[in-house]
Every structure is written in structure tokens, then in C-alpha cells.
Amino acid sequence: MTLSLLFPVGSVRCASRQIGLFGDVAFSRSSRRAGAMRIVATLLVCLTMAAPVHAQRTAPTHAIIPAPQRVDLARTGSFTITDSTPVVIAANAGEEVERIGRRLATMLGPGAPRAPRRIAARAAVPPNAIQLVIDEDNDDAGAEGYQIDVRTGSVRISAREPAGLFYGVQTLRQLLPASVEHRAALSRTLTLPVGKIEDAPRYTWRGAMLDVARHFLPLDDVKRYVDVMALYKLNVLHLHLADDQGWRIEIMSRPNLTRHGGSTQVGGGPGGFYTQAQYTELVEYAQARNVMIVPEIDMPGHTNAALASYPELTCDGVAPPLYTGIRVGFSALCPSKESTYAFVEDIVRELAAITPGPYIHLGGDEVEKLTHTEYLRFIERVERIVRTEGKNMIGWGEIAPANLDPGTLVQHWRSDARASRDSAYLHAERGGMIILSPGNRTYLDMKYDANTILGLRWAGMISVEHAYSWEPATFLARVPERAVIGVEAPLWSETLEKRSDYEFLAFPRLIAIAELGWSQRNKRAWSDFRTRLAEHGPRLQAMGVNFYRSPEIPWK
Numbered sequence: 429m430t431l432s433l434l435f436p437v438g439s440v441r442c443a444s445r446q447i448g449l450f451g452d453v454a455f456s457r458s459s460r461r462a463g464a465m466r467i468v469a470t471l472l473v474c475l476t477m478a479a480p481v482h483a484q485r486t487a488p489t490h491a492i493i494p495a496p497q498r499v500d501l502a503r504t505g506s507f508t509i510t511d512s513t514p515v516v517i518a519a520n521a522g523e524e525v526e527r528i529g530r531r532l533a534t535m536l537g538p539g540a541p542r543a544p545r546r547i548a549a550r551a552a553v554p555p556n557a558i559q560l561v562i563d564e565d566n567d568d569a570g571a572e573g574y575q576i577d578v579r580t581g582s583v584r585i586s587a588r589e590p591a592g593l594f595y596g597v598q599t600l601r602q603l604l605p606a607s608v609e610h611r612a613a614l615s616r617t618l619t620l621p622v623g624k625i626e627d628a629p630r631y632t633w634r635g636a637m638l639d640v641a642r643h644f645l646p647l648d649d650v651k652r653y654v655d656v657m658a659l660y661k662l663n664v665l666h667l668h669l670a671d672d673q674g675w676r677i678e679i680m681s682r683p684n685l686t687r688h689g690g691s692t693q694v695g696g697g698p699g700g701f702y703t704q705a706q707y708t709e710l711v712e713y714a715q716a717r718n719v720m721i722v723p724e725i726d727m728p729g730h731t732n733a734a735l736a737s738y739p740e741l742t743c744d745g746v747a748p749p750l751y752t753g754i755r756v757g758f759s760a761l762c763p764s765k766e767s768t769y770a771f772v773e774d775i776v777r778e779l780a781a782i783t784p785g786p787y788i789h790l791g792g793d794e795v796e797k798l799t800h801t802e803y804l805r806f807i808e809r810v811e812r813i814v815r816t817e818g819k820n821m822i823g824w825g826e827i828a829p830a831n832l833d834p835g836t837l838v839q840h841w842r843s844d845a846r847a848s849r850d851s852a853y854l855h856a857e858r859g860g861m862i863i864l865s866p867g868n869r870t871y872l873d874m875k876y877d878a879n880t881i882l883g884l885r886w887a888g889m890i891s892v893e894h895a896y897s898w899e900p901a902t903f904l905a906r907v908p909e910r911a912v913i914g915v916e917a918p919l920w921s922e923t924l925e926k927r928s929d930y931e932f933l934a935f936p937r938l939i940a941i942a943e944l945g946w947s948q949r950n951k952r953a954w955s956d957f958r959t960r961l962a963e964h965g966p967r968l969q970a971m972g973v974n975f976y977r978s979p980e981i982p983w984k
């Protein structure tokens with residue numbers, strides 16, 4: 429047991445951290461002598477003055493994001509990784525563990541992809557190996573948690589499920605230098621500090637949303653987003669696949685949706701769409717990184733691209749022209765026509781067939797063309813269609829007053845004076861769960877500050893600190909903590925034309941939201957987060973991510 433467990437609070441902890449018993453071993457740059465002098469000075473300070481509680485948080489003990497539940501890293505002792513360090517899995521390990529092992533082995537060594545080594549249950553683990561272990565009785569880990577035990581002669585990552593092993597490997601990756609992100613790197617010797625990490629997420633829903641409707645984003649760019657999400661343990665990618673300006677997913681029974689409705693975008697560019705085969709490729713890519721894809725077809729509003737493609741969806745039977753501006757609220761499916769529900773059935777049936785996850789998002793936001801009663805009846809009817817296809821519906825906050833099934837999720841988003849219309853608490857009262865995406869904290873398309881060229885400002889400007897410094901459990905006064913399934917950060921794309929634009933607004937704020945979703949409340953503090961985040965600059969750069977070098981962060 430290290431000092432962190434023996435002395436959890438107060439000035440002793442201040443001293444022990446500065447000494448570095450479970451401190452910044454992996455990232456320390458100071459020489460031994462300077463370190464020794466610092467220890468003496470720190471001891472004097474810490475012995476003569478009780479450290480205020482907030483001061484404990486200013487010097488991070490590691491740079492892992494999201495902050496794990498428990499980290500105990502020793503100052504001395506390390507495990508050395510060379511080109512020949514084996515990654516070991518059980519002889520009977522499944523395909524997912526094999527894949528996680530292969531990716532880890534490939535990351536650690538230069539050159540060609542490497543396979544993990546399988547060993548029989550009773551066989552001795554080879555010396556100096558990194559072992560990935562599934563332990564079905566490991567109830568502490570839960571569905572996504574893991575434990576890491578680094579000794580000088582072995583590393584063991586254990587979890588109850590492959591998702592936990594995957595996350596253990598992401599943490600290990602963050603303990604290694606950014607050079608591991610370069611596939612072409614030359615042979616190198618890496619070290620891990622001796623110690624233990626125990627970790628599990630706070631929330632089951634840790635999401636990001638991409639609006640690929642206002643501007644289309646090619647499949648490879650979406651995969652890149654998934655790559656960064658996975659590093660920070662985000663597990664839901666919600667795709668906003670249809671809006672006034674474009675329809676982005678192939679629907680076999682309604683080919684004009686993509687042929688015509690997908691042919692443009694904001695500003696009049698050529699648009700685009702994903703074939704069902706491409707969507708499936710993305711679903712599998714994301715699954716391999718523990719990310720669930722949630723498809724959204726927004727309705728009854730935000731539907732101009734559909735109305736332009738199929739005139740029977742409008743009340744007057746006249747197709748409107750395609751739309752390439754950025755207004756909202758002007759379009760709606762006709763709620764009184766059966767052809768509307770036949771359309772919804774076709775969409776939901778085809779989407780359900782290619783979506784292994786349990787959710788289909790049907791939007792429901794910003795509807796100005798229907799009466800409130802028409803709107804509520806519409807929502808209740810489309811919810812039944814989703815349930816008939818064996819899925820749970822998700823809708824934006826406006827759907828809460830409808831008579832919903834408790835298995836439906838309500839995604840809270842409003843943060844302005846109209847928030848009273850977004851009565852998420854009604855859904856909590858019937859036993860339903862809420863996803864928190866408040867516009868003034870999580871909307872990644874809001875500008876960072878007045879100098880940000882990209883993005884909008886209607887929900888306010890959102891600095892990295894503002895995105896980070898709020899508490900999901902108490903955010904909505906009338907929604908109790910047990911009704912919060914998690915957090916999600918949407919990125920609307922009115923002003924975004926290419927991958928580097930998306931990344932500039934998303935990173936680092938999405939990383940802040942990732943920590944809100946994963947880390948326990950008592951493990952979060954802005955001063956500590958910004959110091960840890962500073963260490964991630966070289967890694968994001970090595971991954972080719974166009975992140976915003978916010979002046980709030982002391983970047984390395």
C-alpha cells in the first residue's frame with residue numbers, strides 16, 4: 429500500500445505528492461538533484477503549513493484523462509518495454525480480446541502488426557510480459573472498468589469484459605510518450621512506472637454527436653473522430669443524419685432521399701451520403717473501439733430534405749425546393765397523412781436492421797408548424813413504430829411532455845429562456861432516463877470566445893473551463909441523479925466544412941466532457957484537469973488532430 433492510501437488528506441498528502449511516491453514519474457523532466465531539493469523545500473512548506481484542500485488539486489499525480497478512480501504510481505521502479513515485450517492473452521480468449529491485444533502489441537513495437545501470444549490457463553506467464561486478463565468474477569470492474577498492475581517484471585491488465593480491457597489499454601497508452609502514436613517510429617525503449625490503477629466509469633452514456641447533415645463529413649473523417657473519442661473513453665457516437673439541408677443515409681425503399689435530398693448542403697456544396705454498407709463499416713469500426721452508433725433522423729421538423737424528395741410528406745402535396753441556408757423551424761412532416769407514418773416505418777425498419785445498438789433517435793426538436801397536440805400525438809405514434817422494430821426511441825427535450833415509454837431517452841439541450849418548454853423532469857418522474865446536452869456547456873459548435881472564427885454563439889461562448897466546470901448530477905433542479913444516464917456533446921455543423929474545422933471546435937472541449945462522463949465527482953477539479961490536459965498536446969498532435977491551443981491550458 430502506498431502513502432496515498434495511508435494518508436488520504438491534508439498536509440502529509442501534500443508532501444507525499446511532491447515527493448512523487450505516486451506522482452508524476454512518467455512525465456517528470458526534472459533532474460534527480462533538483463528533485464531532491466524540491467522535496468526538501470516542499471517538506472518544509474508542507475510541515476509548517478496545513479495545505480488547504482483546493483491546493484491538493486493543483487499538482488496532478490498523473491496526466492490520465494479521464495481521471496481514473498484510483499492511481500498509485502511509485503516514484504522508483506519501472507517496467508521496461510522493448511521491441512520483444514510479449515503481449516499475452518489466454519489460450520481461449522475471444523476475438524475482441526485478440527483484437528485488443530493485437531492493437532496493443534502493434535502500438536508497442538515498430539514495423540509490422542504483431543499478434544498477441546496465447547498461453548494455456550495453467551502455463552506460466554513469460555517474464556516481462558504484458559498480460560490481458562478477462563476475469564468474469566471481477567465485479568469491481570463492472571462492464572467497462574479495469575485494473576492495471578505494473579511491476580518491474582510484469583504488467584497485468586484485468587477486466588470483467590473486453591470493454592474494460594480496451595479502456596485499460598487506453599490508460600496504458602496515456603502513460604507512454606506521444607511517440608507511440610507514430611506508427612512509423614523507429615525502435616524505442618519505453619518505460620511504465622510501477623504501480624496500480626483501478627478504474628470504472630461514473631456514467632454509462634458518454635457521448636458525442638456529429639451533425640453530418642448541415643455539411644457532409646466523409647466516412648474516414650468520422651472514423652478519425654471515433655479514434656479520438658476512444659482514447660478518452662467516450663462510448664456513444666450519435667450521428668445527426670438528416671436535417672433541412674441534407675439526407676445522409678441510404679434508405680433502399682426511398683432512394684430519392686439521398687439522390688435528391690442528399691445532393692447539397694449549407695452554402696450549396698455537393699453534399700453526400702453514406703451507403704448502408706458504409707454505415708455498417710462505421711458501426712463495426714466503432715464497435716471495435718467500444719463506441720455505439722446512434723442514428724438520428726430528425727422529425728417532424730428539420731425535414732426539408734425529405735419533403736423536397738417525397739412531396740406526399742407535405743400537407744399540400746407540393747415538394748419545396750432544396751434548402752442551403754441555416755434557419756430552423758420552417759419545415760414539418762404532415763402529421764395528418766398516413767403516408768407520413770408509412771415513411772417513418774420504412775426509415776425506422778431499415779435503420780433498425782443496420783443498427784445493432786438498442787437506440788434510434790427521432791429528433792423532435794424546434795417544431796413550429798404543428799399545434800402542441802398534433803406534435804405530442806406525432807411523437808407518441810413514432811415512438812410506437814420504434815418500439816415495434818425492437819428499439820428504444822431517443823428524442824430531444826421537447827418530447828418529454830408526450831406520454832412516453834420509460835425506456836425512451838430524453839436528451840435535454842435547451843439552456844435559454846425557453847428551457848421551461850424542455851421539461852425533461854416529466855420523463856424522470858415516469859422513471860425514464862435523461863441525457864444531458866445543455867447547449868451552454870456541451871454544444872461544441874459554440875465559439876470559445878469572441879475571437880473564434882468558426883462556430884455560432886446563440887447558446888453563449890464556451891471556454892474549455894466552462895465546458896468542464898459543471899456537475900451533471902445536480903444540473904437540472906427537478907431531475908434526480910439516478911435519472912441521469914450521462915452526458916453528450918453535440919457538434920452542429922452550420923459553419924464547419926472540413927475535418928480540421930470539426931476538430932478545432934471539438935478538441936479540447938470534448939475531452940473535458942469525456943472527463944465529466946467518466947470520472948467521479950471527487951476526482952474532478954479544473955486546476956488539475958488543465959494541467960493534465962497540457963500533457964496531451966503532443967499526443968493530439970502526433971495523432972494529427974487539429975485541436976485549439978486554448979490559452980487557458982499551459983500546453984507542453
Ligand code: ACM
Pocket residue numbers: 793794824841
Ligand atoms: C437542437 O439543438 N435543436 C437540438
